[in-house]
Amino acid sequence: MIRSYLWISLFTVCSFNIYTSKSWSLNEILITGPKVGLAATNYTRNPDLFTRHPVEAKILESVRKGTLKAQEECQHQFKWERWNCPADTAPFDQDFATREAAFVQSINAAGIMHVVTQQCSSGQETFCTCDNSRNGQPGGYNWKWGGCSDNIKFGDELTYKFLKGLTSGKNENAAMQLQNYGAGRQAVARNTKMVCKCHGLSGDCSIRTCWQQVATFREIGQFLKQRYKKAKFVNYFDGQLRQGNDARTRELAIFSKKQLAFLQKSPNYCREDHVLNIKGTKGRQCIRSKNKNAMTTSERKSCRTLCKSCGYKVKKVTVDVSNTCNCKFRWCCKVKCDKCFTRENNYYCVR
C-alpha cells in the first residue's frame, strides 16, 4: 500500500503547466489539472469520484499502470545489482539525480508511453484521439476520409505533455529529467517492429500495408539498461546540459537526445545509509550454480558484485523447497503439476 502510495504521490506535487493541445481530452486536463492531482491522492479512498471525470481518470489510471510496469521492469533489470530499484524509489523526485535516477526517469516515461499506446487499441473506452492533422497541419483528415493516426505518436505526445507538466522550474534537475524522459520515450518509439501484409491482386504484393508493433516492455527495459550503462555525466550551464564542465570544449560537447544523463555520482550502495535511504547489500541473496552456461552475465557476477566487492562474505544456506514439476499446461488458466521437493543452495551476503 505504502509503495503504491509513494509511486502515486507524485500527483500531489504536480502542477500543470500551460500547454497547447490538439485534443479535447488534453484540454480537459488543462482545465481541471490541479483537480486531477487532488483526485489522485484520494484514489484509494473514493474510487467513485473518477466516474465523474472519466477521461482524467483513465489517463491517471494509465499513468499509474505505466509507473507500476516501469517499477516491475526496473526491479527485474536490477535484480542482481547493488542498487536493486527499491520499492520506495520516488520516480519523479527532482533531488534524485544519480545514474540510477536517470534510469528510473527514463523507464517511467517509457512505461507510461507503453501503457498509453497499448490502451489506444484496447477496445475499451479510451481517451486516445483521432489525430485529424495532415502533414502536421490541423484540419486535414477525418476517420471516414483518412482513418486514424498512429497510436505510438499519440502515446508519445501525451507522455511528453504529461511529464512536462510534472517538471517544475528551469534548473539542472528539471533539464536532466526532461532529457531522460525524452530518452525513455525514444526507447519505445525506436524499439518498434514493422509488420507488413500483402493484399493485392490474388494476394500479391502490389498492395502492401505496414504497421508498427511496439516491442514488449522487457525488450524496452533491456534497451534502457544498455543506455544506463552508457549514461553520461553532465553539467548544466547556459541553460543546457553539457558534457564536461570546460567552457572552451562546449562546442565539442554534443549531446544526443537518446542518451541518459545524470548530475551526481552514485553513492556507495554497499553500506547502509539512513540519510540517503540506502539499505546496503548486507543480507541480499546472490546466485551460484554449477551450470554456468544457464546463467546470465549479471547472475554469474552477482555474488562478486553484491558480496565480495562490498567486503561481505557469501554464506550458503541449504533449504528444501517444494516445487512444481511435470506440469501439463493448456494455453490458458489451468495447470496440472506434480509437487517435487528439491534441495537448493541459497547464498547470502553476510559480514
Added chain:
Amino acid sequence: MAGVVLENLSWKKLIILSLILLMLLVTFFLIGGLQAPQPNNVNIIIGTKCYAPGRYVSREKWHIPRGNNSCEKLDSLRPDNAKIISKGITDKQIVFAFWIPGPRDGYELKMHPRFQYMMSVLQLDIIYQPQNPVGPNPVMLLDFRLGYRNEGDREGDWKLLAESAEDRKLVCTIAYNEKNETEPGSQYDCELLHAFEISSLHHDYYLLNLRLPPSPEKNIDIGQIDDISLVTIHQNGGFTIIWFSIKTFLFPCVLIVLVWFWRRIQQMCRPPNLLERTLFALGITMSILNLPIEWLTFWLNIPFMLLLNDIRQGAFYAMLLSFWIIFTGEHIMDQTERNRLKLYWKHLTAVIVGCVCLFVFEMCERGMQLKNPFYSIWSSEIGSKLALAFIILAAVAATAYFLFLCVMIYRVFRNISAKKSTLPSMSHMRKKYYMGLIFRFKFLMLLTLFCAALTVIFFIISQLSEGQWKWGDENLKLEYSSAFFTGVYGLWNVYIFGLLSLYAPSHKTASGANADTDSQEEEVQLTNVPSEMSALQSFAAKADQD
C-alpha cells in the same frame, strides 16, 4: 493505305500530344500524392478477454467488449491470476471479443461502405515459459463468430454475419540471448494468422468473437497466450473517392477515342487487320476496367465487387500481354504470311495458361471467401500445395511468355538492321513503307519501356516509403503509395489512349506530297506489299547465301 496516324503526324503535333499526355500523367500522380490519404488504414484492436460463466457455454451468445451489455472481463490469463484461481476458470470459458472499429475520443467510430473491404489478421502474444514452450508445428483451432450491428439497432442486438471453426498453423520463433538461452517472460515472435476478409462493409459495427476450444490434437503446445490482437486493414474513404473519380474521368476519355478508332477502321475499304483488332480489344478491356460500377457499392451491398475488380484487372493484363506479342510479331518483317491469330498460338497459350492459373487461384481464395470469410487456402495442407502449384505454373507461363517476347523482339531488331543496310537500294515507296514500319515499332518499344520503367520505379518508391516508417517526420508532403496507384493507373490509360490515337489508320496517303494521280497506283502497290516483302526477303536470303 497502310500508314497510321503516327507516321503522318508532324513532329510538332506529336510533341504537343506527348506533352498533353505527359501533363495528364503528372496530374494523376499529384492527385494521388497530394489529395488522397494513404490507400489503406490499419486498426489494431487488442482482444477483450471475456469470461463466459457456466458449465455449458452457449456458442450463440455474443460477448461484447464495452457498453452496457459488456462481458465480464479478465485482466490476465496467467494461471496465477486471482480471478482465474478463485473461479476455477477453464480455457473453454474464455472468449476473445473484438469490436471493430475501436472507439476514439470518447466516440464510437463507424465503418462505412466507402471503406470497400476489410481484411484482418490475428497477432498472438505468446510468452515463453520454460515449463510450457510452444511445441513443434502446433495447430490451432479457432472458432470464429462474426456479427454486425447498425447504429439505430438496440444495444446488444448483434446479428450473425458468418461463423466458422478454422485450423491455422502456428509458426513462432524466439530470440536467444548471447548464452543461447531464452529468458523466461520474453515473447515469441509469431507469424500473423489470417482471420477474415469481407468485401463489403455495409454495417456500422462488427463484432468478432473468438474461442480456442479444447481439442485432443489442436490448441495444444501453443504456449501461454497473453493477448490476441486483431489487425484490420481497410481502404481509406478518401482514397476510394479519388480512385473512383479518376476512373469516372478516364472511362469516357478512353471510350471516345476507342469509338473514333473503330470508325476510322470502318471507313477503310478493307476488313480490319489483326493488329487493329487486337488494339481494339485492348481498348475494350481497358474501358471495362475503367467502367466505374464501384460507385454502386455506396448504396448496394455487393460482396463480389472485389472479385469482379480482380477479374477485370486480370483480363486487362492478359490482353495487354497478348497485344505486345501480336504487335511484335506483326513487325518481324520476314517472309512468313502473318495477320492470323493462329500463328501466335504458342505465345497466347502461355498468357492464357498463366491467367487461368491465377483465376483458379483467385476463385479458390476470394471466391471461397464470399461464402466463408474465414477461409484461407493456405491453412490446409492440400490447399496450400494446390495454391503453390497454381502459382508455380503461372510463373512458368510468365517466364515462357517473356522468353517468347524477347526472342521475337530480337528477331525484329535483327531484321531491322538487315533492312537498314538494304534501304538505300530500295524504291522510294518500299523505303517509305519499311521506314514507317521501323519507326512504328521503335516508337511503341520506347513508349512501352518508358511506361514499364515508370511503373517499376514508382512501385519501388511506394514500397520503400511504405516500408520506411519515418518517426517524427512531419514534413512528408507526398503520399507515395496513393500516388503510385493513381499514377500507374493513369499511366496505362494514357498509354492505351496514345496507342489508340497514334496507331489508328491515317486518312492521309502514305505519300501525301506526291502527285494525286499516283495515289491510286500506290494504294494498289501497298496492299500487295506482303507478297512483295516476301519476294524481297527471299532475294535478301539468296544474296546472303552468295
